[in-house]
Amino acid sequence: MRLFRSQSSAYRFFGLTFSTLFAALAISFTAAAQTLPTHISFDPETHIFRIDSADSSYIFGVNESEQLQALYWGKRLADSDRFSPAKSMPEVASFDAPSTTTQQEYIGWGGVLYVEPSLKITFPDGNRDLRLKYLSNHIDGNHLSIQMKDISREIYVTLNYDADGETGILRRSAEIENRTGGPVSIEEVSAATWNLPRGTDYRLRYLTGRWAGENTVQEQPLNPGKTVLESRRGTTGAQNAPWFAIDHRNENDSEHGDVWFGALGWSGSWQITIEQDVLQQVRVNGGPNSFDFAYHLAKGAKFQTPYFYGGYSDQGVGGASRLLHRYELDSILPQAPKPKVRPVLYNSWEATGFDVTETGQMALAEKAASIGVERFVIDDGWFGQRKTDHAGLGDWYVNPQKFPNGLKPLIDKVHSLGMDFGIWVEPEMVNPDSDLYRKHPDWVLNFDGRPRTERRNQLVLNLARPDVRAYVYGFLDKLLNENQIAFLKWDYNRNWSEPGWPAVPVDEQKNVYVDFIRNYYSILAELREKHPGVEIESCSGGGARVDLGVMHLTDEVWPSDNTDAFDRLLIQNGFTYAYTPGVMMAWVTDSPTWVNNRTLSLQYRFLSSMQGSLGIGANLNKWTPEDFDTAKKMVAQYKGIRETVQHGSLYRIITPEHDSQQSVTESVARDGHEAVVFAFLHSSRENYPYPRIHLHGLNPTARYRITSLDGKLADDTPETASGAWLENRGVDVDLKGDFQAMSFHLERLP
Numbered sequence: 098m099r100l101f102r103s104q105s106s107a108y109r110f111f112g113l114t115f116s117t118l119f120a121a122l123a124i125s126f127t128a129a130a131q132t133l134p135t136h137i138s139f140d141p142e143t144h145i146f147r148i149d150s151a152d153s154s155y156i157f158g159v160n161e162s163e164q165l166q167a168l169y170w171g172k173r174l175a176d177s178d179r180f181s182p183a184k185s186m187p188e189v190a191s192f193d194a195p196s197t198t199t200q201q202e203y204i205g206w207g208g209v210l211y212v213e214p215s216l217k218i219t220f221p222d223g224n225r226d227l228r229l230k231y232l233s234n235h236i237d238g239n240h241l242s243i244q245m246k247d248i249s250r251e252i253y254v255t256l257n258y259d260a261d262g263e264t265g266i267l268r269r270s271a272e273i274e275n276r277t278g279g280p281v282s283i284e285e286v287s288a289a290t291w292n293l294p295r296g297t298d299y300r301l302r303y304l305t306g307r308w309a310g311e312n313t314v315q316e317q318p319l320n321p322g323k324t325v326l327e328s329r330r331g332t333t334g335a336q337n338a339p340w341f342a343i344d345h346r347n348e349n350d351s352e353h354g355d356v357w358f359g360a361l362g363w364s365g366s367w368q369i370t371i372e373q374d375v376l377q378q379v380r381v382n383g384g385p386n387s388f389d390f391a392y393h394l395a396k397g398a399k400f401q402t403p404y405f406y407g408g409y410s411d412q413g414v415g416g417a418s419r420l421l422h423r424y425e426l427d428s429i430l431p432q433a434p435k436p437k438v439r440p441v442l443y444n445s446w447e448a449t450g451f452d453v454t455e456t457g458q459m460a461l462a463e464k465a466a467s468i469g470v471e472r473f474v475i476d477d478g479w480f481g482q483r484k485t486d487h488a489g490l491g492d493w494y495v496n497p498q499k500f501p502n503g504l505k506p507l508i509d510k511v512h513s514l515g516m517d518f519g520i521w522v523e524p525e526m527v528n529p530d531s532d533l534y535r536k537h538p539d540w541v542l543n544f545d546g547r548p549r550t551e552r553r554n555q556l557v558l559n560l561a562r563p564d565v566r567a568y569v570y571g572f573l574d575k576l577l578n579e580n581q582i583a584f585l586k587w588d589y590n591r592n593w594s595e596p597g598w599p600a601v602p603v604d605e606q607k608n609v610y611v612d613f614i615r616n617y618y619s620i621l622a623e624l625r626e627k628h629p630g631v632e633i634e635s636c637s638g639g640g641a642r643v644d645l646g647v648m649h650l651t652d653e654v655w656p657s658d659n660t661d662a663f664d665r666l667l668i669q670n671g672f673t674y675a676y677t678p679g680v681m682m683a684w685v686t687d688s689p690t691w692v693n694n695r696t697l698s699l700q701y702r703f704l705s706s707m708q709g710s711l712g713i714g715a716n717l718n719k720w721t722p723e724d725f726d727t728a729k730k731m732v733a734q735y736k737g738i739r740e741t742v743q744h745g746s747l748y749r750i751i752t753p754e755h756d757s758q759q760s761v762t763e764s765v766a767r768d769g770h771e772a773v774v775f776a777f778l779h780s781s782r783e784n785y786p787y788p789r790i791h792l793h794g795l796n797p798t799a800r801y802r803i804t805s806l807d808g809k810l811a812d813d814t815p816e817t818a819s820g821a822w823l824e825n826r827g828v829d830v831d832l833k834g835d836f837q838a839m840s841f842h843l844e845r846l847p
């Protein structure tokens with residue numbers, strides 16, 4: 098069964114075409130875990146569209162006003178269930194016309210509309226009224242497209258729905274086509290509008306953060322009014338993650354109950370609005386941020402929105418995360434549906450800062466190899482006149498003082514030690530103290546004659562400009578051509594200011610919000626196509642560029658510069674609500690940490706990092722022989738379980754939220770052959786024992802061997818137990834003291 102429809106032979110991605118890269122998306126599933134097949138249908142009598150996929154049904158119809166009206170989204174219904182034709186809400190008062198109270202799939206701003214529109218356009222004659230009506234549909238396997246058109250003007254909108262048969266996740270987007278005789282200005286555009294079933298007891302979960310404090314889980318009741326999650330920063334940002342989940346307020350079990358969730362795949366300024374209207378109906382819109390937004394759409398041109406993914410789970414917010422994780426691994430990542438496990442990497446940033454030299458890096462590489470590291474990454478400082486963060490960004494030549502013979506001797510050394518080689522770049526930035534800026538001061542985002550605000554002594558190159566795009570692609574391609582590089586850590590260490598683009602006509606200048614990101618994506622896509630062996634990490638001073646758009650084109654992400662292993666429990670916990678641990682890099686760094694001056698044992702630091710994709714970022718020159726022994730042992734252990742941690746099913750058994758003294762995660766292998774549990778204790782109090790750990794996701798009738806990976810199980814733990822015992826009776830662990838951690842393993846017996 099085909100998952101996504103390919104359009105012609107090439108795959109279209111936000112207006113870009115890269116057939117090879119995305120061929121992997123038009124994949125066939127063996128559908129081992131699939132219960133019910135995906136059906137998309139249109140009933141010509143009732144004019145009802147129905148998407149049944151995995152465990153969910155999504156139903157809408159064309160109503161008497163030729164609007165697309167939402168009818169149902171939730172648990173899968175029986176094939177025999179029938180819906181009456183869609184009918185607008187009755188008029189409740191002259192103030193609230195049916196057009197504003199009827200839950201619609203995609204609404205133009207025009208007529209009477211007081212809720213967030215899906216699309217708002219200004220025409221050159223000043224007309225700002227847009228009324229979209231249903232025109233036609235096309236169903237092709239798991240893909241549905243619907244065409245709409247304004248009542249009189251030649252504005253066409255195509256809504257696209259792709260249903261994933263494994264998870265029921267719908268990938269939605271819209272394409273706006275301007276067939277009028279002149280340009281139009283798009284002032285607000287959603288990829289999709291999601292409508293929830295009528296209800297008044299909803300709770301919203303979302304993620305907030307900042308540098309070194311990403312992914313805090315927030316919860317609030319949904320009341321009439323609007324919550325806006327957004328970035329106005331030019332890129333994704335850490336302030337909010339482009340993700341939401343809505344469940345029922347009275348449901349406090351994270352493994353049970355209805356959850357509707359979604360994630361937006363856009364790495365530019367974005368917004369998700371969650372709105373409860375005057376009739377207490379909930380709608381969610383998502384797309385590029387409408388603040389300061391205008392997209393000049395020339396006559397004859399099309400605007401392709403990003404994707405907005407949405408799904409439903411009846412297994413609580415835990416189930417919702419697992420569906421998203423699976424979808425990311427199977428359908429989003431560049432190597433989907435078979436992403437490679439992340440190699441154990443070493444990165445010297447926290448050890449050496451900008452002070453990178455050939456001999457220093459070689460010495461670290463030897464030590465890293467001795468503990469089983471598979472990838473050695475040289476961070477910031479290797480290029481231009483980069484001695485501090487004051488200079489050099491933009492000048493991507495190898496610094497001759499630090500590397501007199503180029504990178505080759507170091508790369509050869511790394512290879513001879515059995516590791517591959519990775520390197521840090523920050524392609525979209527420039528220090529004013531650089532040859533590039535001296536030569537091209539007009540290449541940065543700026544407003545003519547206005548101050549150019551520096552952050553971390555750097556300015557943002559305007560990647561929307563074709564010359565800047567060519568420069569950035571050119572130096573990266575050259576770097577990869579000239580050196581045997583397996584991995585790029587692509588960084589981005591500030592947000593936008595003065596987002597001007599003076600080189601183009603005034604009415605096109607705001608296109609920068611979109612064109613910048615499209616060029617960013619196209620560079621990533623083109624590099625991947627030309628250098629298929631190269632893997633890429635998305636980093637932005639920590640986790641400020643993590644979203645499903647960049648995840649299409651990168652293999653892993655850096656969740657936070659905060660590598661304090663205790664803080665990381667909270668950051669990583671929030672991360673996993675939206676994103677798979679399979680891309681979540683987690684380094685073991687030095688103790689006490691620079692963040693909190695907290696001292697943590699090496700074992701604790703390893704176990705915290707082993708919940709994601711393990712890396713080492715400590716100064717190995719300071720390690721004792723015992724540290725090397727511990728590390729060697731734990732790296733080997735990690736390699737044994739990493740497939741399960743990275744690609745398995747995650748259960749957040751005890752979250753570290755709300756200042757919990759404990760936190761426990763469990764990862765179950767996809768084929769169920771093993772599970773691994775990590776348990777952490779902040780600090781013991783009053784001689785209370787550690788809470789019993791009730792496991793999930795096991796086969797109740799199978800037997801499992803229970804062994805400690807690290808730390809102690811309670812003395813009365815049996816050697817083997819059934820899945821039922823493990824889930825219901827549960828396992829006791831022997832954790833006492835401050836900042837303690839342990840891990841145990843369950844192996845299913847034949």
Ligand code: GLA
Nearest residue numbers: 446476477636637638639658
């Ligand atoms: C950012 C990254 C760090 C490191 C530095 C280098 O802060 O998040 O990991 O690469 O830049 O300047």
